[in-house]
Amino acid sequence: MGLPTSLPGPVAQPPSETAEIYTQKPLVGFATRGVQPPSIVYVTINDYLHLTAYTTMTGRTITCSYRVLAADGQIKYGGMTLSPQANASRADAYETMPEGFLLSASLTVNSGVLSRGQVWCELDITHGPPALAVDQQPLFSDYILSGATWGWPGGRQAHPIDGPGHSYSSPASAGGANFPQPFGPSTNRRWRVVSGSVGLTTSATAGNRQVAVQVWDSLGVQGIGHASPVLQPASTTFFYVFGNVPFYTPAGGTQVVIPLEPDVFLEQAAVIETVDIGFLAGDAWTAGVIYVEEWILPTS
Secondary structure (H helix, E strand, C coil), rough: CCCCCCCCCCCCCCHHHHHCCCCCEEEEECCCCCCCCCCCEEEEECCCEEEEEEEECCCCCCCEEEEEEEEECCCCEEEEEECCCCCCCCCCEEEEEECCEEEEEEEEEEECCCCCCCCEEEEEEEECCCCCCCEEEEEEEEECCCCCCCCCCCECCCCCCCCCCCCEECCCCCCCCCCCCEECCCEEEEEEEEEEEEEEEECCCCCCCEEEEEEEECCEEEEEEEEECCEECCCCCCEEEEEEECEEECCCEEEEECCCCCCCEECCCEEEEEECCCCCCCEEECCCCCCCEEECCCCC
C-alpha cells in the first residue's frame, strides 16, 4: 500500500481587519532632547503676577489674563481685574501663579479709552511675597486703549512720558475777583501747556492795569514771566490768550495775545497763572481755561 504523493497543508486564513495598520507618517516631528524651553519666564507657586494701574478716567476696569504650561503638559489659564480710582492714584492687584512656563499675559480695558495718556499699566512677576517684593521681573509697561489687547510677549516697556499724551481743556483751579487765575496739574500728572485764555473786567476806578503770565515750579520758584504790551484802562473787558504765538493785538485792542516758550511743562504743584499788575478794587477775572497735553506720572 503506497503513500500519497502529497498531503494537504494548513489552509491560510485571511488577516483580520483589526490587525491592519492605518497610521501614516506624521507631517510634523517634535524633538525630545536638547530643545529650547517654551518660554523664557518660569514661575513657581511662590511667584505672583503683579498688575499696577493708574487712570484719570472714571469707571475703568483693566482685565489681565494669562496662560501657563504646567509640568504635566497641561495649559492652565488664570486672570484678575483691577479698577483704579480716577485721580491717577496707584492701584495694585496680585495673582498667585501655578508652577510652569508663562506663555502669555494680556491686558484689556473696557470701552471709552480712546486717547493715550489716560490709562497707564505695568505688569511684572514678583518673586516672593508682595510685601517683601524680593525681586520683580518686568513684563510690560505702557498706556493701553480700548478695542485692543496689550501685554507680553510683544508689548513695550515704555516710560509714561514717551510719545504723545492726552489733550484736553481744563478750567482754572482757583481764583476769583481778587486773585490770580492759576492753572496746574493734579496729583501724578504732567502737563505741556498748549494755550490758555482768560478775561479781565476792570472797575470804574481810574488807572491802567497790565496782565502778565507767570510760571512757578513745584517749589514755588518763578521760572518765566511775560507781561502784556497793552495797558487795560478802567471800565473795560479784555480777553487774553497765551501760548506759543507772537504778541498780537487786533483792532480795538480788547483781545491780546501773550507769547510763551515753545514747551512749557508743569508737574504736580507747579502752576501757570495770569496776574493783574496794578489790580484795583472791583476788578474781576472771568473764568479761565487752558488747553494742555497730559501724561500720567506714576509714583512708587
